[in-house]
Amino acid sequence: MSFDIKDLHPAARDDVLDALNAIYAAMDRHGIERVPVIPGEILSDHLDRIVEEFRRKLAATELD
8 A cells, every 4th residue: 555645545545544543643752763654664663663753762671
């Protein structure tokens, strides 16, 4: 699935945006830097990069 939100069906677009906003809010709460969107990026690749940021933060806090 292309990351271009405008290509999604309106109902799906709202759901994807709600999910991304929830993820970004969690990142903010945990002090994790938001992952920038790369134009044309595939959604699953973007989500993989978000997960990697969570893993990095978790690893860093375990070392403290």
